[in-house]
Amino acid sequence: MKTFTQHQGVAAPLIRNNVDTDAIIPSREMKLVSKQGLGEGLFAGWRYLNPAERQVNPEFVLNQAAYQNTSILLSGMNFGCGSSREHAVWALKEFGIQAVIAASFGTIFYNNCTRNGILPIVLPEQAIDQLMKDCSDDPQINQINIDLPGQQVLSPSGAHWHFDIEAAPKEMLVEGLDPIALTLKQADRIEKFEERYQQQFPWLQ
Amino acid sequence: MSQTLFEKLWQRHLVSELDGDTGLLYIDRVFLHERTGSIALKSLESDGRQVKRPDQVFCAMDHIVDTLPGRNDETLVPSGKNFIQTTRQAAHAAEIQLFDIDDPRQGIVHVVSPEQGIVQPGLTLVCPDSHTCSQGALGALAWGIGSSEAEHALATKTLRVNKPKTMRVRFDGKLADGVTAKDMILHLIGSYGAAGGSGYVIEFAGAVITELDIEARLTLCNMAVEFSAFTGLIAPDSKTFAYLQGRPYVPAGEAWGQAVADWQTLYSDEQAEFDREIVVDCTEIAPTVTWGTSPEHALAITASVPDPGGEADVHRSQAMTKALTYMGLKPGDKLTELAITGAFIGSCTNSRISDLRVAANILKGRQVAEGVTAICVPGSSLVKRQAEAEGLDSVFKAAGFEWRESGCSMCFFAGGESFGYRERVVTSTNRNFESRQGPETRSHLASPATVAASAVLGRLADVRELEKRI
Numbered sequence: 001m002k003t004f005t006q007h008q009g010v011a012a013p014l015i016r017n018n019v020d021t022d023a024i025i026p027s028r029e030m031k032l033v034s035k036q037g038l039g040e041g042l043f044a045g046w047r048y049l050n051p052a053e054r055q056v057n058p059e060f061v062l063n064q065a066a067y068q069n070t071s072i073l074l075s076g077m078n079f080g081c082g083s084s085r086e087h088a089v090w091a092l093k094e095f096g097i098q099a100v101i102a103a104s105f106g107t108i109f110y111n112n113c114t115r116n117g118i119l120p121i122v123l124p125e126q127a128i129d130q131l132m133k134d135c136s137d138d139p140q141i142n143q144i145n146i147d148l149p150g151q152q153v154l155s156p157s158g159a160h161w162h163f164d165i166e167a168a169p170k171e172m173l174v175e176g177l178d179p180i181a182l183t184l185k186q187a188d189r190i191e192k193f194e195e196r197y198q199q200q201f202p203w204l205q
Numbered sequence: 206m207s208q209t210l211f212e213k214l215w216q217r218h219l220v221s222e223l224d225g226d227t228g229l230l231y232i233d234r235v236f237l238h239e240r241t242g243s244i245a246l247k248s249l250e251s252d253g254r255q256v257k258r259p260d261q262v263f264c265a266m267d268h269i270v271d272t273l274p275g276r277n278d279e280t281l282v283p284s285g286k287n288f289i290q291t292t293r294q295a296a297h298a299a300e301i302q303l304f305d306i307d308d309p310r311q312g313i314v315h316v317v318s319p320e321q322g323i324v325q326p327g328l329t330l331v332c333p334d335s336h337t338c339s340q341g342a343l344g345a346l347a348w349g350i351g352s353s354e355a356e357h358a359l360a361t362k363t364l365r366v367n368k369p370k371t372m373r374v375r376f377d378g379k380l381a382d383g384v385t386a387k388d389m390i391l392h393l394i395g396s397y398g399a400a401g402g403s404g405y406v407i408e409f410a411g412a413v414i415t416e417l418d419i420e421a422r423l424t425l426c427n428m429a430v431e432f433s434a435f436t437g438l439i440a441p442d443s444k445t446f447a448y449l450q451g452r453p454y455v456p457a458g459e460a461w462g463q464a465v466a467d468w469q470t471l472y473s474d475e476q477a478e479f480d481r482e483i484v485v486d487c488t489e490i491a492p493t494v495t496w497g498t499s500p501e502h503a504l505a506i507t508a509s510v511p512d513p514g515g516e517a518d519v520h521r522s523q524a525m526t527k528a529l530t531y532m533g534l535k536p537g538d539k540l541t542e543l544a545i546t547g548a549f550i551g552s553c554t555n556s557r558i559s560d561l562r563v564a565a566n567i568l569k570g571r572q573v574a575e576g577v578t579a580i581c582v583p584g585s586s587l588v589k590r591q592a593e594a595e596g597l598d599s600v601f602k603a604a605g606f607e608w609r610e611s612g613c614s615m616c617f618f619a620g621g622e623s624f625g626y627r628e629r630v631v632t633s634t635n636r637n638f639e640s641r642q643g644p645e646t647r648s649h650l651a652s653p654a655t656v657a658a659s660a661v662l663g664r665l666a667d668v669r670e671l672e673k674r675i
């Protein structure tokens with residue numbers, strides 16, 4: 001997995017609450033038993049006037065020239081709620097999204113992000129509104145800066161906010177670690193636990 | 206020290222504490238299905254990793270498989286056959302228990318797991334499917350994860366979990382006639398918002414929960430994720446034990462006694478403190494339906510479509526306006542005057558035998574209104590067989606319902622079947638998101654009783670109207 005430390009990029013506003021994973025990647029776009037080939041289906045229901053024929057919807061923010069090469073999404077409450085499909089994260093990643101800044105996240109989606117090198121950032125709604133305003137004149141020039149080790153979001157206007165992230169997902173992102181390998185370092189502990197556990201709850205074994 | 210039920214479950218599975226509030230938790234059971242489980246198995250295989258305890262891993266064929274009679278690997282979902290066959294091959298290679306298409310136990314994962322007694326009080330169960338929270342109804346810590354986390358659980362028998370806060374939702378009072386667990390959960394989400402449970406594990410408790418049978422509890426917990434909760438949970442009681450006894454994967458003989466003795470310790474201590482408590486007075490709950498595109502857009506069936514102008518929160522108000530356009534509604538429209546063209550009884554929320562009995566009771570001697578496509582999809586092949594043994598299939602068919610094979614079916618749209626563009630559907634499922642049931646299909650979530658009554662009247666209906674007419 002790639003490491004995530006600092007990132008600067010174009011931020012696109014998708015300011016609405018409850019953007020669900022069905023919207024991020026509609027079920028019909030998940031055609032292969034694979035993590036690849038999903039970027040094209042990202043937001044298909046909104047991005048295309050006719051998803052089947054890929055007729056582009058000029059109104060949708062990611063289709064506008066000003067938002068070419070977007071790598072940061074700004075959104076409202078409960079981003080990524082709904083289905084557990086990790087395809088939503090794989091699609092965002094393939095499209096080029098590296099961070100999502102939202103007022104809150106669906107829990108499963110949040111975890112899926114940190115396991116795939118995408119940084120989910122929770123900021124208050126006012127902060128997100130200001131970020132949106134600060135970038136809106138010329139999003140290509142007015143980019144947002146994210147510093148993960150320092151846990152800070154910097155707006156082009158100079159305003160900045162601290163964000164919280166648990167130590168474990170932060171470490172995974174910063175060091176680009178594979179969580180399975182990380183856990184297997186504790187194999188001894190797991191085995192010891194298992195021994196005791198199996199004695200205590202024999203009917204579960 | 207006093208502990209909540211959740212803390213007891215957390216403690217007994219805690220292998221080690223990681224940084225902050227993250228724990229490495231021991232995972233007892235993993236369930237997979239052909240939609241997301243296939244990827245987890247394939248990716249594990251290509252990384253050269255093994256499933257640590259294949260005997261504790263299960264896999265359902267439910268999401269993509271057709272529910273039309275005479276089905277096989279061919280499915281209306283584009284490239285669905287690929288998912289089905291890849292899953293089968295990967296499940297066999299990993300030597301895990303697969304409930305395949307032609308297995309008499311086949312069905313929707315969250316119906317099959319309790320039915321087979323795979324989920325039990327006190328254990329941890331995960332599945333790359335958000336509605337795994339349903340299974341908390343039996344007093345297990347069961348929650349939905351992503352495919353990468355599933356790989357982690359398969360390979361290590363553990364997961365890194367950020368410890369959620371605790372909330373208790375107490376349902377007091379008594380349910381009125383015609384009001385079910387589905388109405389309770391829609392009412393809760395309607396009152397506190399779709400993000401109301403965010404960050405919490407929720408224990409459902411109170412007099413009304415004690416009264417609910419296990420299948421109704423499964424319905425309630427099923428929608429904990431629509432409330433954005435980490436998961437839902439109900440303390441196991443004598444009803445839970447009676448439900449489980451004798452099921453295939455449940456311990457028998459001496460082990461059964463041991464298990465029950467342990468399960469009886471699984472409740473929140475009297476003095477236990479929750480981070481948040483909500484009390485719901487059930488006497489205030491009417492049959493509840495959704496009007497919009499989020500489960501929080503839920504209202505009593507007697508109400509009218511709300512006016513976004515009356516909503517102080519800007520984001521909410523904008524979402525309501527969008528929802529009105531999508532749903533083809535205007536403020537003030539009476540819910541009971543909305544004509545429907547589709548009615549669906551199925552999904553892991555409401556497709557168990559008790560749901561089918563309730564619906565059949567309403568449909569008996571009645572007809573689905575003209576112009577309404579009505580479909581019933583039992584939650585598992587065993588539910589289907591049970592229903593047929595009771596003659597419920599004849600009631601559904603005589604009323605004009607299609608009677609299907611078991612699976613997720615039209616609960617979600619994957620490019621296969623749908624009710625159609627802009628059709629208005631009353632549905633016993635759990636998600637009314639835009640295009641969830643098909644491109645621009647307009648879904649109104651409701652209980653099976655409300656779906657049956659609406660199918661008969663050809664519009665969203667208050668089930669109590671029909672009862673009066675009996």
Ligand code: SF4
Nearest residue numbers: 336552553613616617
């Ligand atoms: S029935 Fe619907 S909600 Fe339940 S598991 Fe299947 S697709 Fe998901």
